[in-house]
Every structure is written in structure tokens, then in C-alpha cells.
Amino acid sequence: xxxxxxxxxxxxxxxxxxxxxxxxxxxxxxxxxxxxxxxxxxxxxxxxxxxxxxxxxxxxxxxxxxxxxxxxxxxxxxxxxxxxxxxxxxxxxxxxxxxxxxxxxxxxxxxxxxxxxxxxxxxxxxxxxxxxxxxxxxxxxxxxxxxxxxxxxxxxxxxxxxxxxxxxxxxxxxxxxxxxxxxxxxxxxxxxxxxxxxxxxxxxxxxxxxxxxxxxxxxxxxxxxxxxxxxxxxxxxxxxxxxxxxxxxxxxxxxxxxxxxxxxxxxxxxxxxxxxxxxxxxxxxxxxxxxxxxxxxxxxxxxxxxxxxxxxxxxxxxxxxxxxxxxxxxxxxxxxxxxxxxxxxxxxxxxxxxxxxxxxxxxxxxxxxxxxxxxxxxxxxxxxxxxxxxxxxxxxxxxxxxxxxxxxxxxxxxxxxxxxxxxxxxxxxxxxxxxxxxxxxxxxxxxxxxxxxxxxxxxxxxxxxxxxxxxxxxxxxxxxxxxxxxxxxxxxxxxxxxxxxxxxxxxxxxxxxxxxxxxxxxxxxxxxxxxxxxxxxxxxxxxxxxxxxx
Amino acid sequence: xxxxxxxxxxxxxxxxxxxxxxxxxxxxxxxxxxxxxxxxxxxxxxxxxxxxxxxxxxxxxxxxxxxxxxxxxxxxxxxxxxxxxxxxxxxxxxxxxxxxxxxxxxxxxxxxxxxxxxxxxxxxxxxxxxxxxxxxxxxxxxxxxxxxxxxxxxxxxxxxxxxxxxxxxxxxxxxxxxxxxxxxxxxxxxxxxxxxxxxxxxxxxxxxxxx
Numbered sequence: 223x224x225x226x227x228x229x230x231x232x233x234x235x236x237x238x239x240x241x242x243x244x245x246x247x248x249x250x251x252x253x254x255x256x257x258x259x260x261x262x263x264x265x266x267x268x269x270x271x272x273x274x275x276x277x278x279x280x281x282x283x284x285x286x287x288x289x290x291x292x293x294x295x296x297x298x299x300x301x302x303x304x305x306x307x308x309x310x311x312x313x314x315x316x317x318x319x320x321x322x323x324x325x326x327x328x329x330x331x332x333x334x335x336x337x338x339x340x341x342x343x344x345x346x347x348x349x350x351x352x353x354x355x356x357x358x359x360x361x362x363x364x365x366x367x368x369x370x371x372x373x374x375x376x377x378x379x380x381x382x383x384x385x386x387x388x389x390x391x392x393x394x395x396x397x398x399x400x401x402x403x404x405x406x407x408x409x410x411x412x413x414x415x416x417x418x419x420x421x422x423x424x425x426x427x428x429x430x431x432x433x434x435x436x437x438x439x440x441x442x443x444x445x446x447x448x449x450x451x452x453x454x455x456x457x458x459x460x461x462x463x464x465x466x467x468x469x470x471x472x473x474x475x476x477x478x479x480x481x482x483x484x485x486x487x488x489x490x491x492x493x494x495x496x497x498x499x500x501x502x503x504x505x506x507x508x509x510x511x512x513x514x515x516x517x518x519x520x521x522x523x524x525x526x527x528x529x530x531x532x533x534x535x536x537x538x539x540x541x542x543x544x545x546x547x548x549x550x551x552x553x554x555x556x557x558x559x560x561x562x563x564x565x566x567x568x569x570x571x572x573x574x575x576x577x578x579x580x581x582x583x584x585x586x587x588x589x590x591x592x593x594x595x596x597x598x599x600x601x602x603x604x605x606x607x608x609x610x611x612x613x614x615x616x617x618x619x620x621x622x623x624x625x626x627x628x629x630x631x632x633x634x635x636x637x638x639x640x641x642x643x644x645x646x647x648x649x650x651x652x653x654x655x656x657x658x659x660x661x662x663x664x665x666x667x668x669x670x671x672x673x674x675x676x677x678x679x680x681x682x683x684x685x686x687x688x689x690x691x692x693x694x695x696x697x698x699x700x701x702x703x704x705x706x707x708x709x710x711x712x713x714x715x716x717x718x719x720x721x722x723x724x725x726x727x728x729x730x731x732x733x734x735x736x737x738x739x740x741x742x743x744x745x746x747x748x749x750x751x752x753x754x755x756x757x758x759x760x761x762x763x764x765x766x767x768x769x770x771x772x
Numbered sequence: 773x774x775x776x777x778x779x780x781x782x783x784x785x786x787x788x789x790x791x792x793x794x795x796x797x798x799x800x801x802x803x804x805x806x807x808x809x810x811x812x813x814x815x816x817x818x819x820x821x822x823x824x825x826x827x828x829x830x831x832x833x834x835x836x837x838x839x840x841x842x843x844x845x846x847x848x849x850x851x852x853x854x855x856x857x858x859x860x861x862x863x864x865x866x867x868x869x870x871x872x873x874x875x876x877x878x879x880x881x882x883x884x885x886x887x888x889x890x891x892x893x894x895x896x897x898x899x900x901x902x903x904x905x906x907x908x909x910x911x912x913x914x915x916x917x918x919x920x921x922x923x924x925x926x927x928x929x930x931x932x933x934x935x936x937x938x939x940x941x942x943x944x945x946x947x948x949x950x951x952x953x954x955x956x957x958x959x960x961x962x963x964x965x966x967x968x969x970x971x972x973x974x975x976x977x978x979x980x981x982x983x
Contacts (some may be wrong), residue, residue: 242980245964250954359916362955409921
């Protein structure tokens with residue numbers, strides 16, 4: 223068992239130069255193995271050296287630049303949070319936000335990387351080191367840390383070199399030294415110290431001493447907040463994010479960069495959206511445009527809808543840089559497959575936002591895709607700088623009338639190639655047209671992925687029916703004008719919702735028995751025909767009674 | 773036609789497979805049942821190599837044994853650019869030869885401990901392990917100073933050499949001999965660089981650096 227001091231003390235675990243690009247470094251503190259890796263954005267990650275899926279060491283995994291991939295089943299984990307972003311065996315599903323590896327606090331200072339088994343980066347109490355010192359080649363020694371400390375002090379003193387002994391285990395140490403002065407010619411100095419420390423190591427290891435038992439790894443239980451099922455009821459806007467930047471990205475479109483007040487944002491996947499609680503009391507959903515290489519703050523694009531209920535105008539007019547907004551954790555009902563041989567993205571106007579996050583993901587992974595951005599005019603095309611970063615994969619279609627748009631969609635979609643995937647997002651008529659063309663050309667609806675911003679289909683809530691909740695052993699009535707969500711909430715059962723109009727897919731509920739009157743725009747025709755789930759915020763019984771998996 | 777007498781789990785045969793991969797040479801493989809069949813000690817195989825050792829390469833009737841010899845031959849005969857072998861200056865050639873010798877020492881220590889642990893050979897595994905650990909420390913220090921001088925490989929020059937190929941397998945398989953590379957960070961980084969050389973192939977126990 224480790225004591226509190228061992229857990230909380232900050233230890234040097236690597237030289238900064240050890241963490242080269244696209245590498246996973248093996249470190250340890252008191253027998254606890256660490257997988258250390260630097261993301262392409264420079265962030266240093268210190269994670270427990272164990273994939274939570276099957277326990278394989280992450281140090282044999284692959285640093286993909288913005289994600290770490292486990293070598294065993296290819297699960298991807300996000301820079302900073304270690305949240306799971308992709309499970310290759312379930313390419314069509316969004317991994318639950320609860321799948322998250324253990325993260326240790328780590329900071330980089332004085333040419334060294336420091337980590338602790340417990341605590342926070344803010345509380346890092348690091349020894350003062352000469353800022354311009356020369357970090358010596360670290361030398362591992364199979365000798366208990368206290369003995370190494372004493373031997374270093376006796377042998378070399380502490381004047382010229384600041385000695386730091388990393389406790390790798392009860393019987394193993396790494397000597398790290400920082401030379402107070404930067405010599406004009408560092409190489410011979412480094413060689414001399416490496417040789418000296420090597421001789422000291424050999425001498426210390428040769429001394430007779432009883433064998434020292436290694437400290438066993440502490441396998442932590444998964445955080446109860448992560449192990450359980452998500453809390454029933456609305457997810458709630460539990461995050462507090464500061465508007466770090468607000469800027470126009472197109473005619474009528476304003477982007478907001480939302481940064482955490484402290485710590486890191488939760489992990490997200492491409493296609494995810496957040497609920498934003500607005501100062502005027504409304505809650506609105508916005509897709510994250512971030513790629514996996516951009517995890518420090520979220521960027522959303524908001525189109526001004528003067529004819530709307532005032533959500534977008536409030537963000538445009540009332541919210542300023544520096545304001546703090548209440549935001550929900552990200553939710554992904556529009557997951558991206560990464561196993562297509564070619565992925566087609568078709569974006570109409572502001573519908574580009576979730577597809578942008580997806581294209582950035584495939585771009586980084588060097589997977590093939592084409593991105594088609596439709597806009598009314600050049601000035602109406604949002605996030606042009608991000609599109610430019612995607613290079614040749616992007617084709618812009620500007621100022622087409624409806625007939626020309628349809629003709630262009632016909633040309634783009636074509637017949638489905640082997641393992642081609644289609645992702646569409648945009649205004650309702652645009653999306654309807656793209657889906658109809660894909661269906662007419664024989665695309666199976668499992669390969670056509672879409673997300674509507676809103677449900678503009680006529681809805682009819684005039685019937686009354688009965689729902690039986692199989693797991694709760696409750697039967698109750700849904701009155702005309704009342705949704706299933708509202709009816710069950712009156713009996714204390716909360717279904718998570720987000721858009722409340724059958725567009726986003728958050729309120730999906732399993733159906734065990736009964737004929738469904740689907741009124742949403744989230745499910746595909748084949749999902750609707752299967753009849754085993756419904757969107758509880760809008761859909762109803764076609765006749766009589768529904769048995770729900772609630 | 774090139775024919776390799778090969779055993780999938782042999783680190784020494786892996787050296788030749790790596791070289792064939794880097795040079796993109798088409799070849800045939802004759803699988804020799806080293807374990808448990810002991811086919812390398814059969815009369816038929818002893819007629820090919822009286823030492824009863826793998827690998828053996830047959831290039832249109834020119835039969836060559838010993839991994840270092842085969843690497844040297846392939847680099848001379850089948851690497852038109854002369855990038856992998858003794859085509860450079862004297863200082864580089866000397867270093868390549870030096871590290872080829874080191875590779876044989878790795879086979880005799882880490883390779884021997886692995887033969888004991890994984891193939892049940894009657895060998896003093898602890899002595900072999902101790903020897904292997906000493907070599908890993910020397911290699912790690914060398915590579916650390918190479919990095920420091922902007923050099924990526926064992927011998928001088930921008931291109932890896934047959935010395936890198938020869939030293940890679942038994943350091944990458946150190947885990948099989950119960951030797952941990954966590955204390956050899958420069959070796960682990962060199963492994964990553966080596967795995968990213970176009971034409972790199974894996975073997976059981978050696979993982980790719982990219983998907």
C-alpha cells in the first residue's frame with residue numbers, strides 16, 4: 223500500500239526531450255506504471271498504463287497525435303481527458319462518455335515532466351530548479367530511492383548539480399540531474415556525467431542488500447460516477463464555460479469558443495452536440511465543430527434565425543466575450559464511422575458544423591473523404607479557414623437554385639461504391655432531397671447518416687393512448703396534447719431529452735410491444751419499420767397501447 | 773529466385789524477413805519446424821546447413837547461412853542504392869560491423885534467455901538475462917547520444933543500416949525474455965523510428981507503430 227506522501231508528491235518522470243512526437247513513453251512512480259505521451263498540440267498526457275477495456279499496457283499503443291490507440295482492439299482515447307472516442311468493433315455507435323482511462327496530473331517544467339499519483343496540476347508543488355539548467359541523461363538504478371539519494375549527496379554534493387531521484391519502485395530509481403549552468407559545449411559534459419553515473423550505478427547495484435519486494439500496482443475501481451448508468455432525467459447544463467472568443471464566421475453566422483473555467487472539458491466525439499442554456503431562459507442545441515486535435519475549448523457556429531423563438535438572436539446580440547454559459551456535457555446521436563472506404567459529407571449552409579468535426583477527424587487519420595459544402599453565397603459559407611485546412615477534399619457549391627442543387631446532389635451522390643458512407647446535414651428540404659436521391663440510387667439507409675436541426679414535419683398529438691412501462695411495472699395514460707416524456711415524468715420517471723421535437727435522438731426509448739406512430743426526423747425508415755424504439759418526445763401509439771422498455 | 777528457410781518465431785529469421793521487406797524482394801519461404809519438431813536438426817536440413825541453425829538463404833543455388841552474413845549479402849547484391857550495407861565511408865562501415873557483432877551478442881544473451889523461457893531450452897537463463905540487461909544499457913546510452921547529435925540510427929548517416937536490422941529483433945523481443953524496456957527510453961524511441969521505415973514488417977510479439 224502506498225502512503226499519502228507517496229501518492230501526493232510530485233515526481234520527475236521524464237525529460238521533456240523524452241516525449242518526442244507520436245511516441246508513448248513508459249514511466250513509473252512507486253510501482254505504478256504511467257503511459258506518457260505528447261499530443262501534436264504539445265499537451266503532455268500521463269495516464270495509468272492500462273487500457274480499461276482489456277488491461278493491455280498503453281505503452282505498446284500508438285500515439286496518433288490527438289488520440290492514443292490501444293494496440294489490442296484499437297480503442298481510441300482522447301488527448302487530455304482519456305475519454306474513449308472510437309471502438310472499431312462498434313463503428314456505428316458512439317462510445318459511452320463513461321468509458322475513460324485513469325488520468326494522472328502532469329506538468330512540464332524546467333525541461334522535465336512531473337507527475338503525481340493524486341492531486342491536481344494547480345496544486346503542483348515542484349522544487350525550484352535553475353531555469354536554464356542542463357538536464358543530464360537519466361540513469362536508472364536497481365537500488366531503493368533513499369540509498370541512491372544518500373549516495374549522490376555523498377559522491378557529488380549538491381552544489382553543481384540539482385539531484386532528483388525518481389522512485390520507480392521500492393527497489394528501483396532513476397537518477398535525474400539538472401546542471402546549474404548551461405555549458406558552452408554540452409555534449410562532452412553530458413558524456414562525462416553519464417559515465418560517472420553509470421559507474422555509481424554499477425557500484426551501488428553490486429552492494430549486498432536483501433531483496434526488495436516490488437510495490438504492487440493499485441488497480442482503482444472505476445469512478446462511481448462513471449460506473450453507473452447515466453442519471454435519469456434531463457442531462458442538465460452542468461458545465462460552466464466562458465465565452466473565450468466570439469467572432470463572425472459568415473454572413474449571419476457567429477462562432478463561439480467556449481473554454482472551461484478550470485480543468486479540462488469532457489471528452490467528445492465528432493458529431494456530438496451540446497445544450498446551451500441562454501440568458502433568456504431558452505435552451506438550444508449546437509454541434510461541436512472541433513476536431514480531435516482541438517480539445518482545449520469547444521467551438522460552435524450559430525446562425526441568426528430572426529424568425530425563430532429568440533435563441534440564436536440572444537446568442538448573437540446579448541452574449542459577449544467573457545460571459546459564462548451553462549452547457550450540458552456533449553451527447554452524440556450522430557456518430558461517425560471510421561471504417562468506410564470513402565466517406566461523403568454533404569453540408570447545406572450551417573449544417574456544415576457537425577460534418578466539419580467529422581471531416582477533421584478523418585483528415586487527421588488520413589482516411590479518404592470528400593466534403594461538399596453548399597452555400598447561398600461565398601459570404602454565407604461558414605468556417606472557411608477550417609475548410610481551407612482540409613485542402614483538396616473540399617468542394618464548394620455556391621449560389622445554386624433548388625433545381626441546380628438537386629442536379630448537383632444527383633451528380634455527387636451517384637451510386638454507392640463498396641463501403642461508401644454518406645453523411646448529410648442541412649436545412650430540411652436540402653436534407654430531404656439528398657436522402658431521396660440516395661434512396662433512389664439504391665443506397666441502403668444504414669449507409670446514409672443524417673441529422674436534422676429541427677423537425678418541420680406536421681405533428682399530431684391529438685390521440686389518447688396507454689403506455690405500459692415494463693421495467694417500472696406501471697401503466698399510465700397519455701392524454702391528447704401530452705407527450706410520452708411528459709406523461710411518464712408526471713409519475714417520476716425521467717427520460718433524457720434535448721431538442722424536444724424529435725430531431726436530435728436523445729429521448730430514444732425501447733418499444734417491446736405495440737404499433738408506433740413515428741413523428742420524428744431522427745430514425746431511418748428501416749429503424750422506424752423495425753418498430754423497436756421511438757422518440758418519446760414526439761412519437762405516439764398508432765393505436766391503443768405501447769409497452770415501453772422503461 | 774530467393775528462398776528463405778524460415779521459422780516464424782525466430783528473431784534471427786526475422787532479421788532476414790525485415791531486410792526482404794525493406795528491399796521489397798519477392799521470395800519463397802520454406803517453413804522449418806524449429807519447435808517442437810526440431811526439424812533444423814534433421815538430416816535433410818543438416819545437409820543444407822551443417823550447423824543446424826536458422827536462417828538459411830538460397831539465391832538461385834548460392835546457399836548462405838548466418839543472419840549477419842545474409843544481411844551483408846542482400847545489401848551487396850540486392851540494394852542498388854547501397855543504402856543499407858557497406859557502401860558508405862570507412863567510419864560508417866566500421867560502425868556497421870561493430871553493431872553487427874553486438875547483434876550476435878544480443879542473440880547470445882536475450883535470444884538465449886528467450887529460448888529458455890519460451891522454448892524450454894536448457895540454458896542458464898538468469899546469466900543470459902543479466903548479460904542482456906548490460907547490453908541494453910550500453911545500447912540505450914549509445915542511442916541517447918545519437919539522438920542528442922541528431923542521429924536516428926546505430927551507425928552514422930541519415931539512412932538505417934543492416935546494423936539496425938540486426939539489433940532490432942532481440943531488443944524488440946526483450947519482453948519475451950522477461951527484460952523490461954521501460955528503463956531504456958532511447959531504445960524504445962529507436963524502435964518507433966525503425967517501425968516507421970517503409971517496408972517494415974511485424975512478427976509475433978512485435979507491434980506496429982501505426983495502424
